[in-house]
Amino acid sequence: MVKKDVLKEIKDKFSERILKLWEKSPRRIYIDLKAEDIPGAASFIFKALKARFVIASGVDTRQHIEILYHFAFDELGKIISLRTLLDRRNPEIESLTSIITGTEWIEREIHELLGVNFRNHPDLRKLLMPEDYPPEGEYPLRRDFK
């Protein structure tokens, strides 16, 4: 059963590790974390608080590669998104596939389109594009993609 105040539970558990917490509205909450804190927080939200994994989305902000992991608390009508910023020259983060089966495809996709290396992902083959396009090292959703 989902606890009433999931946001308080997350705050209590990860208080000093939360870089920024933004309640855009009661239904949309964004929490910024360091990349190494993502697996722990995702595991707590998904396994202990029983949130539904919606999807992850990546964006090239020119300074960083940013990844958002969106979780839905359906019984509360809330979406909590975990945000992390990765070094644009060498974007790397631990894969969540061992925690959430449903992250397998989207991590492959972000790897393919934004060039993020998900450590310990079982299968980082291309998901959407052909084998031979775009060439190795070019990522279609990066700002500098031509």
Next chain:
Amino acid sequence: MSVFRKKARLSNPEKPETILDLEMVVDSGATYTQIPSSVLHQLGVRKQFKRKLKIATGEIIERDAGILQIQLNGETGPTWVIFGDEGSDPLLGAVTLEEFGLAVDPVNKILIPVPELMLAAGKTVIPIGPYHPLQEEPEFFRLHVEGERVVGLDIELGYNHRGIEKLAESKTYDQIIFLVERICGICSTSHPIASVQAVEDVGGVEVPERALYISSIIGELERLHSHLLWVGLAGHFLGYNTVWMWAWRYREPVLDIFEQVTGNRQHYAMMKVGGVRRDIEDSDIPAIEKAVDALVPIADMFKGAIVDDPVIHARTKGVGILTKEDIQNYGALGPTARASGVAIGVRRDHPHAAYGLVDWNVITQEEGDVFAKAVVRVLEMYESVKIIKQCLGKLKKVKGEIDAKVKEIPPGEGIGHYEAPRGEVFHYVRSDGTNRPVRYKVRAPSYMNVPTNKTSVVGETVSDATIILAAVDPCYCCTERTAAIDTNTEKRTLTGQDLIKLSQEKTKRIADELGLEMESRLQGILK
């Protein structure tokens, strides 16, 4: 070809006390091992049967054959032996080499052990897909089959990758609605609803109430035609072609309403940031009410034809089960989740449009099999009718604006999601304050639902695979383009038509066993 000799120890398996060591010529060009008759007589090998052999001149000759015990490369075992001519070389033939798992290395003149094959009888890979005219998302399923049972599944996608997210970065917010509308031909209003919601979330736009009712009416009409489409196709796969034809016949009036209200049978172009693009006139309301009322007895009819049918029970109950844990792990959505007892639905949980303003129920089933998924879809049609009728009633009373007339989208980010017929569509948008987004992310429900097939198909039979793959309603998964290829011969053994036929025949067999005459029974119900 280089010829070399190999020492072998020979004996008679029936009288193993006599042993003879012999230098034999390794000749993988000869089928059988061959030894001069006098040597075999010395060992007491009996002539047990005859073999026909082709010799170098092309002539066919007949020779006696028996069974010889042979020790080769440290291993001992029996092998067939041909009684050869006097004075001929003793030959070590291909069959014997294969029996001992040895390959010839002609350069180093040795025999090398090679791993021997052990394949389950008839292990076959069945590719399903990738293209099918009925689906908007080509997918490629590779079924690994042992006999009748599916033992593994690979899923490959990207065949119709159109780069919508990348394209969206170069379009204005108004254009994006038309772009995402074309992601899918069946849930073509679900993406626009999620899209405008996401953009409205960036700017915190309040949408006029009348527009909310219109959004919900369009959304539910879409759910009706989509579920009818699924019922028809599921019927076809199971061999109920009457169900197929009738379901699609009753889908037509829904498309007619769309044409009347929006001007289009598909791609309605009704959504707009801050409201809807067109009003529903009071004069149109009676016709819509009449058409959706007429769908209730249709839904009753399909409930009778499918939900209460013992043959359908036999084909779909206990087949392709997904548990609650599977749903949670894969993040599965929509009827797929609700059929496994996971009562989620964006319409109720994150109310948008008018869903918080009218009375309706979230349909769930507990079993998680194909049958439960069918029941959820049929029962959801009643709820859609309920929602549409209440919204139409409100439209008569709530007058006024249908558009908040949004001028600018501020910098920021927004999330929009909507319960499409197949489950939640999810849109995330990042704005920098210009009229185009910096990033536009779309997640369709099949993206989460299709991977569940890895769990639900494995362990089931080939004849059930089509209906299980179809049960998540992946916008119709290429099943008619299916071909089964025998991995040994690379020959086509089953086409897509054959697979559907296999499924249909299984239904007929069950019907016959139950003593039911299918088509005439259905004709009786579908009147």
